[in-house]
Amino acid sequence: MNYQSKYFYSRCLLAILAIVGTTLEIVKYGIGMLMYYTVQSNLLVALFSTYMVSALYRKKDLQSRSFLRIKAAVTMSIMITCVIYHLMLAPLATDFWRVENLLCHYIVPLYFLLDTLFLDKQRQYKWFDPIWWTTLPVIYLAFALINGLFIKWPIPEAKDSPFAYFFLNVPxxxxxxxxxxxxxxxxxxxxxxxxxxxxxxxxxxxxxRKPRTV
Structure with missing residues (x-):
């Protein structure tokens, strides 16, 4: 079994967990849950992980520099979900112990981070990559503010609807x-x-690598 196929089942599990978490959020609370960054980032991981499973099945290279740089962007995008929730939102939560909550905010983000840290090759990123990795959160910020201030689509379960999060509530x-x-x-x-x-x-x-003998 080569390096690529060695982690096939691990990434199958990652894809399943991401799909289950995202699906539960949408099925239980409605399609409006896609207005949350949490659900959007978990959906991104679900799609990306599914691609990885498909690529491994077809024996495609998942260790190329271009792929790993994109994967790092996805890693950062899902990890902000975990960190922001844990530090700012979890203390306010009244229904913390939900399966979908734990999947989307902890299990999937940390699983994806560990996958990146331990299964991806080292020394593949460029010095300016962390700058463009901010693109997705910045786009979401603009989208969330435009919706809250102008479009005003309601957001399920959000106390600050049409703002998804309290720290975006300008009015x-x-x-x-x-x-x-x-x-x-x-x-x-x-x-x-x-x-x-x-x-x-x-x-x-x-x-x-075997140690050299004298």
Whole structure:
């Protein structure tokens, strides 16, 4: 069994967990759950993991530099779901112990992060990659503010609907509050991206290589 096919079943499980978590959120609470970054990022992981399973089945290369740089962007996008929820939203949650909640906010993000850290080759990213990895969260921020201020599509289970999250509610808290939160999250996200770049830049010795004999 080669390196690519060795982790086929692990990524099958990852895809299943992401699909189940996303599906439960939408089936239980409605299609409007797609307005949440949490559900969008988990859907992205579900699609990306399904692609990885399909690629492994077809024996395609999942260790190319271009693929791993894109995968890192997905990793960062799902990990912000875990971190923001744990630090800012979980303390306010009244229904924490739901299967879909644990899947979407903890199990799937951490599973995907571990997959990236331990199964992907080292030294594949470029120095500026953490900058463009911020693209998806920034796009979501713009989308969430436009919806909350102008379109006003209702968001299921959101106390601050049509804003998905309390720290985006401009009419209630003001622009200074929203901008302070947004800039802080952006900087933390960017620093986390460079931390991932640093971790994946460390040269790991090849343990399969036999020691030289004198």
């Amino acid at each position: 209630k808290y003001g622009w200074n509050f929203v901008l302070n939160y947004s800039v802080t999250i952006f900087i933390a996200y960017l620093l986390a991206g460079f931390a991932l770049l640093l971790l994946k830049s460390i040269r790991v010795p090849n343990r399969s």
